[in-house]
Amino acid sequence: MNAARAGLSRFWNPIPRPLRIVAARLAMLVPQMFGVMMVTFLLVRLLPGDPALLLLGNMATPETIAAFRERLGLDLPVWDQFLRYVWNAAHGDLGVSIFTSNPVVTDLMERAPATLELIGYAMILTILVGVTLAVISVVREGGAVDIGSRVYGLAAGAIPDFWIGLLLIYFFFYTLGWAPAPFGRIDTFVSPPPTVTGFYTIDSIIAGDPAAFFSSAGRLVLPVATLAIVNAGALMKMTKTVFSDVYRSDFIRHARASGLPERVIRRAALRNSLPPIITLVGFLVGFLLGAAVLVETIFAWGGLGQYAVQSVVNSDYPALQGFVLVAAAFILTVYTIVDILYELADPRIRV
Amino acid sequence: MAHFLRYLRRHPAAVVGLALLLVQIIAIIFAPWLTSYSPVEADPLSSLQPPSAEHWFGTDVSGMDIYARVIYATRINLLISIVAVAFAFIVGVPIGLFIGFYRGWLSSLVMRLFDFIQSFPVFVLGMALVSVMGQEIWNVAIVLAVLFIPMFARVIRAEVLSLRERPFVGAARCSGATDFSIMFRHILPNALTPAIVQISISVGLAILLTAGLSFVGAGVRMPTPEWGLMVSTGAQQMILGVWWVALFPGMAIVIAVLSFALIGDMAKDLSDPTTRDR
């Protein structure tokens, strides 16, 4: 045991630290994914509702139902089904959606950019608003921003995202008429830009298509604002706690006593608050993915979230399974990245 | 008590939190006296009426009185949330205590299990679970509890991990304290503050999740008076300019979650002798 460890560390320790961090994290991802697959599989398999019956509907004879079940592999023992599932998933095959007749992977890939674009911008806005407010309210304690952000911090955690989305729609679409009608990522009369990244805003810039850009950017405003309003408060509160601890810590006081300019001091404090903030941001990404389910429903966004809701409604096993798996994989990846960044950001952590 | 009053004098936010909680408690107990309408009685001919003297918050598509439904929903929503959180607390805290205090393969296994549960998007997992188990109020509560157990266990475990290295634990052991006494009498009270904060966060989160589940149709059933379900029925109308159906239940959610957040802050301060007089 010890010898093995010694042998291992002979190879391990000379590897540069960043590589060691990445490798250690990635190695953990494999068993985690396996566990996730098992849970998704069992969970979805327990859902009630026989898709064969629903699909074949009024005109099905018992034989066609049986044939259909066989085609979907619904007649095999659960354990076999699971092995088949893992094997196929490992080969990029998550089955065929019962409702779209498309391979689930294709469906997910088509919808993923919509969701990623949404939560991507929401994340950026959330971080900008959350961190900026936190920093200002710590640096100017007792100022207007500080007091305002305290009220906001309390309220933000309490506001349901789907409700805020509705209010925004009511005011900006129905009452003021400023926002476009709440559905989809781009106006129906504007054709989407050719796919490069899948993000309409970026693709339309690449394609040099201002109409598509403004249309897609305009439609992002309300859903992104919804997500940011709800989540920036939480990020702000937590950042504020972290940042104010750091900002009042001994070494910052010492830096001030050393006559460093406030700008440098603030940057150092922020840099030191970074590890916990990174963790928070990671959690937030996971949270946003869940929130997207609701917000996409309201804004008829056509992304993964809406796909998930519909797959639940339709008992679309493969689709739901695929979504949950991809979502979990996505979140695990985010957590892994977060862990890696965290460890890189904090030289005190040993690997 | 003296601490408490002194604290309230210094923290108006806590007073607001308590007041809001009181409003909810009144709504729970006195619902039948606060409104003469039934929360589930459809009156199709008076559907979608705007707020008026007769229907304070207006009516929904089925002509049910929104005010009555908002009031009665307090029972359902708080019941679900509090039962779920209480269950999660009762189960999660001892688990956290044990896996923090005793480190071994079992503890690691439990932690890995929690990792799995938590690597799913909470909301989607909740949605799927409720679909699996059926849309019963109790099922929603159980699902929420399952989602919250790891949160409590983790919070407690993190505290225990640092507390168990603190010298006072060693000192207690020298004074003859047993493992049990160390865990429950020494470590637990010190670890409880974050768990108490977690309670209020969780109750808030539970209210939000219940509402969200009902909103996408995976929560309680119609016509149960439940805030999320009410917002959901109003969602359609909102785009068409009918604002009152979704507005009021949404506000109720905000008030409920807010009160628990405020009370959580208070509980945090009060439960810690080093901060309660601040």
Next chain:
Amino acid sequence: MRAPGGMPLLSVEDLTVDFGEGTAKVLSDVSFELRRDEVLGIVGETGAGKSVLARALIDLLPEGGRIVGGDLRLDGASILDMDAAERRQMRGGRIALIGTNAKALLDPVETVGAQIARVLRAHKPCSRKEAWAAAVDLLAQVGIVNPERRARAYPHQLSGGMAQRVVIAMAMVANPEVVLADDATLGLDATIQVQVLDLLVKRCRDLGAGVVLITHDLGIIAHYCDRVAIMKDGRIVELDEVGHFLEAPKDGYSRTLLDAAKVRPTPRTGEAADETGEHAPCLLEIGRLVKTFPISGTTEVVRAIDDVSFSVRKGETLALVGESGSGKTTVGQCLVRLLESDSGGIAFDGTDITNMPAHQFRPLRRRIQMVFQEPYVALNPRWPVRALIGEPLQLDPALDRGARARRARELLDLVHLPARLADSYPHELTAGEQKRVGIARALATGPDFVVFDEPTTALDIRVRAQIIDLVRDLQAEIGMSALFITHDLNSVRSLAHNVAVMRHGKIVEYGETEAIFARPAQDYTRMLLAAELPIEQGAAQRERAETLRLAGTA
């Protein structure tokens, strides 16, 4: 080098500070002057306002603090009249502050070289490269070996002493005219403390800077300072040349302070000889004890206790001394079974307790107790004093609830704590009171053997003296055996029959207290003894005072 006399470098006139309307004055009418090339010491008990004074001098009062009267002049110009930019330039550029606990003063995610360079660039226009070179150069000057490499280290990779040097380098990098050292060496080993202070004072003298040395240790005052100010309750009660102060303090408070510091009671060997003679039975025997800790991430281990053997007889007090990290606490904790030793044996009163199952050992805990090093963290913050003291009494099944309550009251009396504190929580107590609670807890069951782990560190001079008196009295009254772990050689002399000197987990020297102090056999022991600064002016310092007086600047 030295500036001509005349205008003082720094002058403080009637400085008054409070924390908001209606609060008590933390500093009242404090006045003094600091000349160039002068070291001014400031002493006073905890809370006297020393740190507040230092912070006021660099215009960085803690939140809420405000100067309500008086003036501060640097080279004749009032600091209070400066605008924000000038004040920033003044901080670190003209007046530098060195605080307590250097590790906490360094940015944990920045290399130390960069931190020093950052300060330089904040005050002198220079390129990144030049600043780095200057930083490395300065690290060399403060005695850090291999400065290029060390400059690239992060603070957590440095030892406390090294971190302290880095902080000194940061303070010196912009060539300030005034250096304020606020308890700069608190928590460092005596040996390292001397090195660091030597270095600091020497650098300042070389540069001709004025130094304010804030400390609790009159030895340091005696050794390094030209003048000394004694503070109490926000006032300077006495300000005099060090030599004069040491000979004849004028103020009453100064006198008690000096007396307390000078306590050097007669050694105990004589009076205790009869009980602890060769024939007294052995209570505790340690044989070839080894304890290792794994170093996380590697396969290596720290040998915290490396083959240690000793024994303690009934009624005997054994002092365990040695520099920080030598393994003293580990030994203590192995004895009370808070740590499981790797090999070797511990026999208590004839029974081998090394591998005794926990439930069997539990009843024995009545007889073996420990007083913990840090008073505050060793008390459960959620328990009131009454419960804390009562806890060990549950080991005695004979006591019922009422008896336990009575005994708890007795114990409070025993350690001279007022009964009203019974319902207080630890954070409401002073450090001295916390220590007493810790001692009361250890004594509650009337143990035969007590490990005192550094009972006097981190305490004020006066409180320290009180605690030593208390321990002495208790031992005389109760007559138990003790292992007395400490840094403080002063207290060893007044308490211990025998001394064991530890280094790197081994006992390097063992013997009767007087013998060791008089004729240390090992270099290490000699170094330890030398590091203790006696409270009398060193020859060099006396000479310097003489020259200064002759030059007429004093």
Next chain:
Amino acid sequence: QGAKTTLVVAAPRTPESLDQEYPPTEAGHEVRRNVNERLLAYAQKKGDDGVLYEDFTTITGALAESYELSPDKTSITFKLRKGVKSYRGNELNADTVMWSFERGWNMKSNFHWYMTQIFKIQDPKAAFTKIDDYTVKVTIPNPSPLLDRIWINSDLGILDATEVKKHLTSDDPWAGRWLSTNTASFGPYQITKYAPGQEVVYEANTNYWRGPAKLTKVILREMPTSANRVAALQAGSVDVAEYLLPRELALLEKMPGVTVHKVFGNYIHRVELNNAKPPFDNVKVRQAMNYLVPREEILKSVYFNTARFTKSPISEIYPAFTDEYFFFKNDPAKAKALLAEAGMPEGFKTQLAYRTGDQIEEEIAVILKSAFAKAGVEVELLKMPASTLVERYTKGEVPMYFFRDMAIVPDAAYVANLWLNSASAINYSKFKSEEVDQKINAGLTSTDEAQRVADMKRVQQLTMESAPWVFLMNPGYQLATRSNVKGYSWYTPNGNAFYDMYKD
């Protein structure tokens, strides 16, 4: 650019599959109508409301230029139109038709069901014969009054066999996979982009035998929430919004620039009761339930007068329909009396299931819950995913559930056979009446029209008396369009035929 020839449609969902063998759904029917051309069609007539309807009395040729029924109605001979080309330019001939039949038979789904269940065909070799390059004959074992009408059904389109055959694989010998996401037929449109859950793009078939469509491109966007479709139409982002709620239609009607087309069609929306299990095995209880329904209120507050009471199990526009046997009023006292007679004066507890996401059903369910409560019938509302619901009522596990359906063949016997014949697989309410069964079976094979009509009236009478369902509404079909969209037409499968539409 082409805004006049492009139509944007907001639909609740994109079709699940493009294959006509896929189980019938509303979205699927729409694709079939627009893409898969059939052999026969009804003649068209313009209604008083300006809508184009099918004239159920006149059957004309489509891909078949003409057809001939044997006098005993046991065989039909199709004369194919010459020179008909598919979107891809392949020409129609007897082989194309024969291959379509062959595929349909072998897919064992919709085509197979019609042939075996309605026509009772056993042996395809004997049934389908190619007479010459442009003549095909179908022979059935027994006479059937439906022998011609069936071929109008949208699931019986003729495929572009030449094209489809290019996509056969060994494990998919009938191109089931390819056709689920692609189309190849002779209809007015071809689907050029199929992004399920997002959008479907139709492009006009320039070779269409009736001449190319005026709308050259139709984009169908999925917008599951009806309010979103309303908003989109209002904002002018789409030209057509399908399947809106009556309330929304009422709102849109008042709006300038929007036209609402309303048709009283063939939908029947009801609550089916499990006739096989207590308490609904008792006709008195079933009648009592019918007496408890506040139809007027539902019509006003849920349907906004776009629907009509269901007064017969047969769609009101179909031949042989009669409303003379409908006698239910909202009469709680009568209901209580009936319950008392049935031995349940205190009422009982039961459950009512409806589909997740169906707003109308949910609204009616809430109203019914209150209404039933008036006679002590305590109803628990169960919302479940469609699949679960289907599974549960198929197994007879739910006492009451909503059921909205239409029969696309305008023939009373066909309709009654589907829902009321105790042998029918989709008679989920397990209604059983010897006389009804016998009359239906006679109606399916008899060629005596007068007798059939008389039989069907009797079936309607018996059904209304035994109340196997809680009769609710015939909701009709409505479509909201921008006002510049003209040429709205209605066909029995509902949905839209874009060929008839144009924009000014």
